[in-house]
Amino acid sequence: MPTTESVLYLKRGSLRKVSMKLTDGAGAALPLADRTGPPRFQASRIGTPGVKIDSVGQVTNESGGIVEYQPVEGDVDTPGTYWGEWRVPFAGGDILVPENGYIRIVIQDDVE
Secondary structure (H helix, E strand, O other): OOOEEEEEEEEOOOOOOEEEEOEOOOOOEOOOOOOOOOOEEEEEEOOOOOOOEEEEOEEEEOOOOEEEEOOOHHHOOOOEEEEEEEEEEEOOEEEEEOOOOEEEEEEEOOOO
């Protein structure tokens, strides 16, 4: 099983913005000023093939490594556990964050 760096809990249907600090393997903020495009937030439901979430993120603090992801309805409509990561393009190739393992995303069912 992959190691996880953090856990993100969301409710089914919740469209609140998610802000995260991207760090390198040593835990320092990933500098985002030299990226060649926007970061992407991607996630797959554990045990289900294919990518469920593939969304362009927004950098809110280049030197601090802070990015935001705005879920849309199709991203958070299926309760379950997902593995996610950020993909940041640089001239030498994409950097995946976290560097080791994944972000564990838990989409919880809402009360109906």
